Amino acid sequence: MEQSFLAYLRGRTRHLPQVDVGIGDDAAVIQTDGNSIIACTDQIIEGVDFDLNECELADVGYKAMAINLSDIAAMGAAPQSALVTLALPRENATRIAGEVYEGILEAAEPFGVAIAGGDLSTYEGPLSISITILGKVDSGKPWLRSGAREGDVVLASGSFGGSIRGRHLRPTPRVELATQVRRLADVHAAIDVSDGLSLDLDRMCAKSGVGIELDTDAIPIHPDAIALADETGRTAFQHAWSDGEDFELLLAVSPDDADRLRTETLAAPLTAIGKIVGRTGLWQKQDGKYVRLSPQGYMH
C-alpha cells in the first residue's frame, strides 16, 4: 500500500516553508533558522521485517539503526542523534529491550550518534522498533534522488545480491563513504539500495526524470549472490539485480567527478555501472540496440 498511500498523502498535506524535501525521498530536509536538518525514520517489525528464529535481538537493534543511518548517508549527511521507540511484547519486555538496545548502540557508536530520547511501550503484539535519526550537512545541499542529469555517471558502492545470507542484518551504513565523497565531488543525485538495486536505481531515475544506460557486466556481484544462486537456481546477476537490503549507495556524478572518485581510496569501492540518458527507464545496449530492462525488487 505504501506508494499509493504516499501519493494520497502528498496531495493531502500542505506544503509548508520549513520543509524543503518532504515525503518521498530517503529523508526529509527541514529548515530551522537557516540550517538544514536531515531527518529520517524507519520502523522494522517482527514477522514482517525480521524473524526472531533466524536472528538475535541485538541483530535486530543493529539493523534498525543501520538502515536509518543508510538513509542519512544517502542524503550526504552526517548523523547526529536518534530517537528510539520500541513496542515490546509484554513477556520479557525488559530483557528484550536491553538486548535490542545493545545492537542499537553498537550500530550508533562508530558514528558518534547520541540517543537523545524515545519511547517504550509494552503490548500484545510483535517486537517493533522505530528509529528517527537527525543529521546535518556541513556545507552545500543535501543529496536528493531528483538531481541526476544526462551524461552523469552512476557509481555504486560495494557489491550486490544475496544479503539474505546474513549481511542484511549487519549492513555497514555508508556514512563514512558519504562524508568522503561529499568532500571530493558534487553529487547530483543519490539513493541507498534497500528494496533492490534495479528498483532503487529506477526510483532515482524516475525522480530525476531521466533514464540510465547500464553496463550490466560492470555491476559488482557479491559472493553471497553467487552462493545463493547455487541454492536457488537463479543467476547471481538476478540476485544482485533484485534482492535488495544491500544498503549500498548509488550516486550520479559528472564524468570528471566519477574519474576522480575512482582514483581515491575510500571507505568502500565505487564502480561505474552506467550513464544517465534522457529517455526514462533502465536500458542496456545489446548488439547495437537498446533493450529495456525491468526493475525488480521488494515492493511495499
Add this chain to the structure above:
Amino acid sequence: MEQSFLAYLRGRTRHLPQVDVGIGDDAAVIQTDGNSIIACTDQIIEGVDFDLNECELADVGYKAMAINLSDIAAMGAAPQSALVTLALPRENATRIAGEVYEGILEAAEPFGVAIAGGDLSTYEGPLSISITILGKVDSGKPWLRSGAREGDVVLASGSFGGSIRGRHLRPTPRVELATQVRRLADVHAAIDVSDGLSLDLDRMCAKSGVGIELDTDAIPIHPDAIALADETGRTAFQHAWSDGEDFELLLAVSPDDADRLRTETLAAPLTAIGKIVGRTGLWQKQDGKYVRLSPQGYMH
C-alpha cells in the same frame, strides 16, 4: 518497566555534546550549529492507549499528534515539523491510515506543523502510531523539569480530572499558551500533565531537587471530574489529583512573574496551586502542620 529501564539506559548511553538534554525530560534538546532543536517522540497503541470501540480513528490520530505537541509546549518550544510512523493491521490498512491521518492533520494544522516524512507498515498486530515532532525556541533556553527554585510559584493551566470522559482524546495542546508565557515570564521549570497532576508535579519537583507546599483548595477541578465522581464514588479532587491525560502545563516561576501572568489574558487560564519549598515532596499545611501527600497517577 519504563522508569527502571530508562535508568539503565541513561547509564548505558554515552553523553555526547550534541545532546544538551536527553532521556528523561518531556523532549530532547539537540544542538546543531549553535541552534537548539527540541525533539520528542511518543507512540500510542490500540489496546494499551486507546480502544477503538470507544473512539474514532481520527480521534486516535488527533491524540497521537496532540500529546507530542503538548510535550513540545512543555519545553516552551514552538513545533515545526513531524515524522509520522504507522503500524497498521493488514485488514483495511489504507482506510485506517487515511482516517488516522485526518486526525493527525487536524491536530497539526492550527500550529502550522508540517508532516515532513514518516514510515508505514502493515502487520499482524494492533494499530500503532508513533510521532516525532521537531520544534525550536525563538530565543533563550528551553524549559526543563529541573529548574524550579525555592520560593517559586507553581502555576497550572486549565483544570484537572475526569479527562477519560472524552477530553483525553481531543486535548488542546498548550502550544499557544507556552508561546505567550515565554514572552512574558522567565519560566524556571515546566512539565505537562500526562500521567496525573500529582505524579507529574512530583516529577518536576524531584528533577529540581525541591518540594512544593500545595494550596490544594486552589487546584482547578474540571467539571468532568465532578461528573465522574458521581459515578465512581471517589471525590472530584481525587480525580483531579490523579487521573492524568489533562495535557495542561505546570510552570514554576518567580512570585513577580506569577503575579504578572495572572493579570494577562492568555490562551488558557493560569492558577497558582502552590509554592516551591526546599524540602522534597508534596506538602500541605493542615492546622499549622505539614502533611505529606502521595503522588498518584499512571505509572508506566
